Amino acid sequence: MPVKTPIVQAKDIMRRNVVTIDGMATVREAIAKMRSENVTALLVDKRHPKDAWGIITVSDLVREVIAPGSSPDNTNVYEIMTKPVITVPPDMDIRYVARLLHRVGVRKAPVVDRGELLGMISMSDLVLREGVL
Secondary structure, eight states: OOOOOOOOBHHHHOBSOOOEEOTTSBHHHHHHHHHHHTOSEEEEOOSSTTSOOEEEEHHHHIIIIITTTOOTTSOBHHHHOBOSOOOBOTTSBHHHHHHHHHHHTOSEEEEEETTEEEEEEEHHHHHHSTTOO
8 A cells, every 4th residue: 555645735844934024115125134134035014904915025126126227225115026925825735835836936925824924935945845855
């Protein structure tokens, strides 16, 4: 009889430390926060409980500010963030998480349960976490 491998879920490999930023912060502040926290993306805080999260990534900074020569001091996070963000439930099988992220064309997604932020999962987490594959 074949041995069944346990299903690995998003909550099993997500990163629990999610770094956030206010949408009114400047891009310079976002860059400083990314450097100090050693992350490549920041989740943008909701304005109110019914609002959606946003996200700002290094790619956004390059594409929207650095390449066009805009000022990081005169550009706010909300101007270049992606919003709304695709979210993932904590009990989603990582195979489906991988498919979702790939099909939507994103590398990271917040893990959310009933509106509560639990963590963040990325394509790197899916590939690099030991014991997953």
